[in-house]
Amino acid sequence: MDTPAATSPAAPFPDRLTEGYRAFLDDRFDREKDRYEQLAETGQTPKIMLIGCCDSRVSPEVIFDARPGEMFVVRNVANLVPPFSPDDQLHGTSAALEYAVQALRVEHIVVLGHGRCGGIRAFADDAQGPLSSGDFIGKWITLIGPAAERTGGRGRHETLDGYVERLALSSIQQSLANLRTFPCVQILEGKGRLHLHGAYFAVATGVLMLLDPESGQFVPAIGELPRKAMPLRCD
Structure with a gap:
């Protein structure tokens, strides 16, 4: 094929x-x-794989003050993980996951969502049309569908911003569920050699929330917030 x-x-x-x-x-x-x-x-030899969003405001290496070689980072629109699908299609995120788990043998996988996510908003905003004839983003964000079902959809009197926030948190949980559809993840997590985590970064406030696996709620990552951090808000 000739190069244009x-x-x-x-x-x-x-x-x-x-x-x-x-x-x-x-x-x-x-x-x-x-x-x-x-x-x-x-x-x-990173111990941590982090799946984050392409958003330029949310750099995992900056947020976690990571040194070179400490984290294996994969970024895509809306920090989504597709379910296991062994077919002949191209699967960038799945390929990176396979490499991190089976070749690098990471011990932790973190799905990092964030406030004011454009990909989540694109799914939530029914009035927004496709950006191109290919609608690559539109097809990709259909992965958010199960998370939207889990939230029950947008409330009648709920603001779009409020719904986007709820949906972002639910989408993190859905991506964790999708991770567990991969046989290699299932096996290693079952053996206690791999651990999955959900996290949410509030861009405006710098607050990091972590998913508590027992309650299913997102709680502050640290007990006492730095003085420069603003009060808790997930936006």
Whole structure:
């Protein structure tokens, strides 16, 4: 298959990225040069896989102050995990999951949702039409359907923002349920060698909520919030 020809002159590499790279070399890479060299020699051995959203406001490495090689991160629209489906289609998230569990042998998988998620809102907002003729996002977010059923749908007097928040939390739980449809996850979780977690990050407040497996409720990750963190709100 021929590669389509460019229709306009190539733009220069963004200055913001070049500047950021220089800052990285002068600061973090300089401080962690030995670690990068070790990772290059020995390979990665992360204990945690994190499935997050593509949203530019929610960077797992920043939120959890992760060092290079500590987390195996997969990001997609609305931090969704499809159910196990052994067919001939292309499955990016499932392939990453298989690699993390069977090759890297991670011990924890975290599904990280967040407030004001555009993918969740796209599903919840009936008035929003497809973004393109292919409607790739529309097809992808059908995975939210079971989570919407679990919530009972949008309440008659419920605001769209309120429903999006409830749906985001329910979708995290649905993705955890979908993870458990993968045989490798079932086996290792049953043996106590793999642990699944749900988390929700409030963009506006910096508050992190964790899913309590016993109550099914999301609770603050830490007992006392930092002084700079605003009161609890899941938005």
